[in-house]
Amino acid sequence: xxxxxxxxxxxxxxxxxxxxxxxxxxxxxxxxxxxxxxxxxxxxxxxxxxxxxxxxxxxxxxxxxxxxxxxxxxxxxxxxxxxxxxxxxxxxxxxxxxxxxxxxxxxxxxxxxxxxxxxxxxxxxxxxxxxxxxxxxxxxxxxxxxxxxxxxxxxxxxxxxxxxxxxxxxxxxxxxxxxxxxxxxxxxxxxxxxxxxxxxxxxxxxxxxxxxxxxxxxxxxxxxxxxxxxxxxxxxxxxxxxxxxxxxxxxxxxxxxxxxxxxxxxxxxxxxxxxxxxxxxxxxxxxxxxxxxxxxxxxxxxxxxxxxxxxxxxxxxxxxxxxxxxxxxxxxxxxxx
Amino acid sequence: xxxxxxxxxxxxxxxxxxxxxxxxxxxxxxxxxxxxxxxxxxxxxxxxxxxxxxxxxxxxxxxxxxxxxxxxxxxxxxxxxxxxxxxxxxxxxxxxxxxxxxxxxxxxxxxxxxxxxxxxxxxxxxxxxxxxxxxxxxxxxxxxxxxxxxxxxxxxxxxxxxxxxxxxxxxxxxxxxxxxxxxxxxxxxxxxxxxxxxxxxxxxxxxxxxxxxxxxxxxxxxxxxxxxxxxxxxxxxxxxxxxxxxxxxxxxxxxxxxxxxxxxxxxxxxxxxxxxxxxxxxxxxxxxxxxxxxxxxxxxx
Numbered sequence: 001x002x003x004x005x006x007x008x009x010x011x012x013x014x015x016x017x018x019x020x021x022x023x024x025x026x027x028x029x030x031x032x033x034x035x036x037x038x039x040x041x042x043x044x045x046x047x048x049x050x051x052x053x054x055x056x057x058x059x060x061x062x063x064x065x066x067x068x069x070x071x072x073x074x075x076x077x078x079x080x081x082x083x084x085x086x087x088x089x090x091x092x093x094x095x096x097x098x099x100x101x102x103x104x105x106x107x108x109x110x111x112x113x114x115x116x117x118x119x120x121x122x123x124x125x126x127x128x129x130x131x132x133x134x135x136x137x138x139x140x141x142x143x144x145x146x147x148x149x150x151x152x153x154x155x156x157x158x159x160x161x162x163x164x165x166x167x168x169x170x171x172x173x174x175x176x177x178x179x180x181x182x183x184x185x186x187x188x189x190x191x192x193x194x195x196x197x198x199x200x201x202x203x204x205x206x207x208x209x210x211x212x213x214x215x216x217x218x219x220x221x222x223x224x225x226x227x228x229x230x231x232x233x234x235x236x237x238x239x240x241x242x243x244x245x246x247x248x249x250x251x252x253x254x255x256x257x258x259x260x261x262x263x264x265x266x267x268x269x270x271x272x273x274x275x276x277x278x279x280x281x282x283x284x285x286x287x288x289x290x291x292x293x294x295x296x297x298x299x300x301x302x303x304x305x306x307x308x309x310x311x312x313x314x315x316x317x318x319x320x321x322x323x324x325x326x327x328x329x330x331x332x333x334x335x336x337x
Numbered sequence: 338x339x340x341x342x343x344x345x346x347x348x349x350x351x352x353x354x355x356x357x358x359x360x361x362x363x364x365x366x367x368x369x370x371x372x373x374x375x376x377x378x379x380x381x382x383x384x385x386x387x388x389x390x391x392x393x394x395x396x397x398x399x400x401x402x403x404x405x406x407x408x409x410x411x412x413x414x415x416x417x418x419x420x421x422x423x424x425x426x427x428x429x430x431x432x433x434x435x436x437x438x439x440x441x442x443x444x445x446x447x448x449x450x451x452x453x454x455x456x457x458x459x460x461x462x463x464x465x466x467x468x469x470x471x472x473x474x475x476x477x478x479x480x481x482x483x484x485x486x487x488x489x490x491x492x493x494x495x496x497x498x499x500x501x502x503x504x505x506x507x508x509x510x511x512x513x514x515x516x517x518x519x520x521x522x523x524x525x526x527x528x529x530x531x532x533x534x535x536x537x538x539x540x541x542x543x544x545x546x547x548x549x550x551x552x553x554x555x556x557x558x559x560x561x562x563x564x565x566x567x568x569x570x571x572x573x574x575x576x577x578x579x580x581x582x583x584x585x586x587x588x589x590x591x592x593x594x595x596x597x598x599x600x601x602x603x604x605x606x607x608x609x610x611x612x613x614x615x616x617x618x619x620x621x622x623x624x625x626x627x628x629x630x631x632x633x634x635x636x637x638x
């Protein structure tokens with residue numbers, strides 16, 4: 001089924017302060033079987049957006065449709081959504097089996113059907129051997145699987161995942177990420193996935209939605225967002241290393257705009273570049289090095305091979321192809337051309 | 338001897354060092370506990386095996402007092418009354434405290450006023466509470482009796498018939514739910530909101546959520562509250578029966594504490610009263626032990 005969020009506005013009333021606008025006219029569409037990742041810095045409203053779809057957050061205005069049906073104002077239970085909460089919200093006093101069965105039992109599904117559904121889900125997620133344990137006796141990765149099992153066992157129309165991998169360590173996170181993606185493909189359920197991790201967003205998404213301060217900054221396929229960020233914020237936020245931004249005048253261009261170049265597209269040379277500066281730090285990054293270069297008052301990043309790295313305090317020149325240049329109206333402004 | 342003898346010495350020394358470091362902070366409490374509870378309890382424990390009337394020195398009597406207690410119909414009657422009262426009051430008080438906590442845990446308009454009124458009966462001194470109920474239960478001009486008469490129930494037998502009086506006393510004790518309420522409220526507020534959101538998304542109805550989530554997660558603390566209330570009912574259900582019924586009518590509300598109080602301070606038989614106290618302590622311990630065993634078996638604690 002599809003999900004459509006239309007011009008949704010969420011406001012938190014705060015005591016002795018202006019009301020906080022968590023979502024300010026956000027729209028979002030998720031196709032059947034599509035995985036949309038909502039990414040943004042903390043406080044950008046991404047969890048609020050997820051909760052608004054789930055029905056856990058009252059809307060000040062706007063609509064939410066699931067499968068074409070207007071569910072605005074309906075309680076969570078009647079929306080056919082399943083949610084994987086941050087930290088998973090597994091009930092500590094119930095076994096894995098009972099945790100997964102919670103929703104089915106709550107809806108009065110007969111016991112033999114519950115057992116069959118739970119066992120199927122446990123098989124699929126490879127937790128069949130753990131069904132008698134309690135959450136406290138599970139590892140982080142196992143808990144994540146239990147939470148996924150609970151979400152899928154009811155055959156929901158929509159999956160809502162709130163930072164489901166944030167409490168896992170790096171190696172496990174990579175594996176769980178691939179498994180989550182594979183599961184979602186297999187079940188073909190429309191999914192909204194919230195994360196603050198742009199790596200995760202790029203790796204998982206059919207489509208990425210970048211949120212900041214309760215507004216959508218840009219949405220599109222991961223590759224498109226990387227190739228043509230709609231504004232300087234997306235350019236800096238949605239990359240392994242933030243894009244370098246330099247005032248036009250400093251690179252000899254006319255105008256008030258800002259020039260952006262990705263660190264991985266800059267070449268270092270001893271002299272004769274578009275900019276010159278001094279190396280203030282060199283960080284190892286596997287086969288590569290991230291070089292911090294001070295150019296006037298600007299700190300620019302350059303990704304270079306570890307073998308070809310300069311030494312700290314070296315004077316270096318920076319150069320790049322014209323095609324790798326992005327232009328923005330200002331340090332925080334929209335893309336030009 | 339060699340190493341075998343030295344290890345304990347070292348352990349003792351380390352324990353002593355630990356004591357000097359931090360356990361002094363407990364000193365005021367330990368001193369108070371020793372002077373006001375442990376010593377008197379020890380003394381009573383000794384007196385339980387003597388004949389002692391307060392005028393002459395206690396005389397060693399061995400197990401005579403305990404033997405007498407086993408044949409003492411009035412003691413067992415009083416214990417039965419106390420147990421009956423506990424059976425009536427503990428579930429009612431627990432249910433009321435839990436119910437109030439579940440209803441009043443959210444910050445809403447009027448919630449704080451309601452919380453105060455739930456707690457109020459526990460703030461009022463026991464004696465004042467007892468006097469209030471003496472009026473409420475009065476068979477001639479008390480409001481309950483008047484109301485019953487007005488709708489044609491006649492006299493309910495409050496304070497004159499055994500069962501109505503027991504129920505009246507049980508109501509009076511059951512409504513003193515302040516402390517239980519506060520603990521239940523804290524237990525409810527310890528449950529994270531996200532569990533309730535999960536339940537809402539999973540489609541759990543309110544009653545299912547209360548049963549499987551709230552009560553299940555509050556169970557360990559509620560079990561301890563039940564244990565505490567049983568102890569209270571068996572050991573200190575004293576002021577109300579002394580002031581409101583004086584054990585009557587026809588011994589219907591004579592509870593163990595009142596019985597022991599009478600043996601000690603009305604009949605002056607301090608040695609025998611001490612023996613009864615000791616017996617009551619042991620029996621209460623048994624009941625509490627059974628309760629804890631049951632709670633553990635049910636995986637509440």
